[in-house]
Amino acid sequence: MSTKRAIGLDVGGTKIAGGVVDADGTLSTEIVEPTPEDSDAEAVSAVLLDIVGRLREKHPDVSAIGVGAAGIVQWPEGRMLWAPNNAYRDWPVREQLEAATGLPAVIDNDANVAVLAEARLGPRPYRELVLVTVGTGIGGGLVLDGRIYRGPTGRGAELGHIVLNPDGPVCGCGNHGCFEAYASGTALTRMGREAADDDPRGLIARLGAEQGEVTGRTVTAAATQGDAVARDLFGRLGRWLGVGIASLANIFELEAVVVGGGLVSTGDLLLEPARRAAREFAYATQVREPVPIRPAVFGGDAGMIGAALLALEDARPSVG
Numbered sequence: 001m002s003t004k005r006a007i008g009l010d011v012g013g014t015k016i017a018g019g020v021v022d023a024d025g026t027l028s029t030e031i032v033e034p035t036p037e038d039s040d041a042e043a044v045s046a047v048l049l050d051i052v053g054r055l056r057e058k059h060p061d062v063s064a065i066g067v068g069a070a071g072i073v074q075w076p077e078g079r080m081l082w083a084p085n086n087a088y089r090d091w092p093v094r095e096q097l098e099a100a101t102g103l104p105a106v107i108d109n110d111a112n113v114a115v116l117a118e119a120r121l122g123p124r125p126y127r128e129l130v131l132v133t134v135g136t137g138i139g140g141g142l143v144l145d146g147r148i149y150r151g152p153t154g155r156g157a158e159l160g161h162i163v164l165n166p167d168g169p170v171c172g173c174g175n176h177g178c179f180e181a182y183a184s185g186t187a188l189t190r191m192g193r194e195a196a197d198d199d200p201r202g203l204i205a206r207l208g209a210e211q212g213e214v215t216g217r218t219v220t221a222a223a224t225q226g227d228a229v230a231r232d233l234f235g236r237l238g239r240w241l242g243v244g245i246a247s248l249a250n251i252f253e254l255e256a257v258v259v260g261g262g263l264v265s266t267g268d269l270l271l272e273p274a275r276r277a278a279r280e281f282a283y284a285t286q287v288r289e290p291v292p293i294r295p296a297v298f299g300g301d302a303g304m305i306g307a308a309l310l311a312l313e314d315a316r317p318s319v320g
Contacts, residue, residue, distance in 0.1 A: 005062050006311040007055050007103075009048055010110065010303030011035070011069035013085030016044070018051035019301075020059045021308030025121040027301055029058055039086035045093075049100055056101075065097055065105040066311030068113035068303040070139075075154030076314075078107035104315035106307075112148045112157070113306030115141030117298050118258045120309055126255045130248050131296065132159060133261035134241065134270070137172065138180040144252065148310075160184070164243060182240035185216040185263055191233045192219040203227040216263070223269055234266065235273045242277025242293075249291040250283040260296030271295065 004023040009016065012035060019030040031051050036043035048067070056062060071083030078094025097105040115131035127146040133139040140159030142149040150156050160180035161173055168177025172186065181187060192214045196205035203222045208214030222230035245257050257278075263270055271293060279290045298305055 004312060005059060006064040006066055006308040006315070007052055007059075007062050008113075008304035008306070008308030008311070009051065009065065009067045010307065011044065011048070011067060011086070012110070012303075013039075013070065016047050016051065017300075017304055018048075018055055019304040019308070020055055020062060021305050023309075023312055025117065025305050025309070027305060029055060030304070031055065035086065039088065041080075041088040041091040041093075044086065044088055044091075045096055048093075048097065052097070052101055063103065064311035064315035065101065065103050066113065066307030066309070066315065067093060067097070067105065067107045068110040068307040068310075069093075069107065070110050073107055073109050073154045075108065075150050076106070078105065080107065104311070106311050106315045108148070108150075108307070108310060109141070109154070110303050111139040111141035112150065113141075113310055114260065114296070114298070114302035115143050115258070115306070116148055116309055117302045117306035118260075118296055119143040119146075121305070122258065122297055123294075128253060128255045129258065130159070130245075130252070130254055130256075131258045131260060132241070132245065132248075133296075134184060134259060134263040135261035136185045138178075138184050138244075139261070142252070159244075159248065162244060162247060164240065164247075179240075179244040183237055183244055185261075187240070188216040188219050188233065188237055188263070189214065191236065192216065192230075195219075195229050195233060199229065202229055204230055220263075220266060223266070231269065234269045237263075238270045238273030239277045241270065242274035242279075243281055245274060245291065245293060246278045246281035246283075249278065250281075253288075254291050256292045256294060258294055258296050260299075260302065264295045267295070 009018045017032045072081045080091040093107045119126045119129045129143045131141045138160030162179045165177035169181045171178035171181040
């Protein structure tokens, strides 16, 4: 490309963020807008084009556009087939952006672009890396042999729906015992409510009464105050996280696993039990090193930065 700057767009359920990013990951300008309440393709397209137009006024040298969005993306066509928290379906995002802006564009899943940012610009470059995001659910992305792994049509790497126990709790997807059902914010909420029911006088129950209900944030607050029950719940959550990570590491020879998402802000409260479990369930430790597990470094900017990097690497004008 003639320049090394691209626009990165991160489309979420509550906000849409856009920024101009150069090849070393520097984010120079950022615009954030709320996701329209009527989050269909027409409404979200209008916000994207508004952000792109404002960014190009300040940075006319940008040469491509990258978009990361939660949901299933048809790759490389750049069509959003489905999203968990937005109303758009079968939306030709790439085609619309290129027609409206004249710039080449790429569209990918938000976890895919986030893992690309971590692989290219983390503490060291990685060619074999998994990102596991621990938020309301479990998301994930894979970089294998230096490239994002998507499967043949972009529908691969749904890491949160590895089944750890077919007789386990119901997952939001409808299956039983998914990774997400054991190691997510939703799982922490479920365990916290069970703990509050078991001990109505305990700190979790008391904080939940003050807040109106017990949530994952309630358990986190109790754990940071030193509550033994809440800390035990984090130990259980982290252990399941480590079990899932060990399963991934046993399949792929990974250089590292990066953990992102809201719950990673609890640090070793979550990550230490995950590391212990990942070592416990690692295969052939006589000849294979346990996979290192570290927190993500880019936080909320990972989507914009990764989308822009993907655009700089892969964006080509559509044919026809």
